[in-house]
Amino acid sequence: MCRMDLAQFRYLTFDVVGTLIDFEGGIVASLGEIAAEFGTQIDGEQALGLYRAARYAADADRFPDDLVRVYDEIAPQLGLPRQAALGERFRESAKHWQAFPDSAAAMARLAKRYRLIAMTNARRWALDHFERELGAPFYATFTVDDTGTEKPDPAFFTQVFDYIERDGGAKSQILHVAQSQYHDIGISRQLGIANCWIERRHDKQGFGGTIAPASFTKPDFHFHSMAELADAVDHVPAT
Structure with missing residues (x-):
């Protein structure tokens, strides 16, 4: 004690x-919503691991603006499309965490x-x-x-x-x-x-x-x- x-x-x-x-729940929920719209699913812990590796890159931007770059990097590994609008949506999800x-x-x-x-x-x-x-x-x-x-x-x-x-x-x-x-x-x-x-x-x-x-x-x-x-x-x- x-x-x-x-x-x-x-x-x-x-x-x-x-x-x-x-924030982990917010990240998984946002990516899960995007995945559902494209007829797929994500594994939450896998997504968080990919996020972590991408987020702490040398060229990372300020948080949560950096979520745009992060999405672009991890989307293919999650079976999601690379689209600028989706990256911006991922960043904006922080307003609802x-x-x-x-x-x-x-x-x-x-x-x-x-x-x-x-x-x-x-x-x-x-x-x-x-x-x-x-x-x-x-x-x-x-x-x-x-x-x-x-x-x-x-x-x-x-x-x-x-x-x-x-x-x-x-x-x-x-x-x-x-x-x-x-x-x-x-x-x-x-x-x-x-x-x-x-x-x-x-x-x-x-x-x-x-x-x-x-x-x-x-x-x-x-x-x-x-x-x-x-x-x-x-x-x-x-x-």
Whole structure:
């Protein structure tokens, strides 16, 4: 059991896509709809594996604009036609990706106790949709458009740290909450902030649509859902 106390934190910083928003479900649903229109089916885990390999190419664009390029690359391997309009449709599907069933309610509960800050590799236009889906729970938000870089680049985190310092807070008061070992948990440990791993794929094999880390980082806190984190916080006496 973690020796840290959830009461010690003032800020919860969040990965959004994959932790709060079910991007894997959104990707599979969008590709599945396209496949059905052309009389075929896709395997969801295969599609996520192809997405992952294509998404993290050297020439990748900002997310989710890059879904246009990704579709063009993976479509033939899924038996789907290469059409510019379909690639654009795949990108636009991000506007309709749903939150995990527990996300919005858990964030509303956590917002009563902490200042919640979004840290997403997505562009601002996408976060605008994700925020509405989540019920606008954030105290502050940082996107790739704001930082000019993507996690796990330490520069992304540094800009958030600077903001929190200006807000009167300190690194010791931050708990970083995320599902990605690669983008979030490993780098947060390296930068000396506490972390909480939301293991969304605890009942599945592999890393799905998220790149695998070079090594596993044991988190300070570990839950399978946002609801579990919110429940744990509810049992912590108020300070």
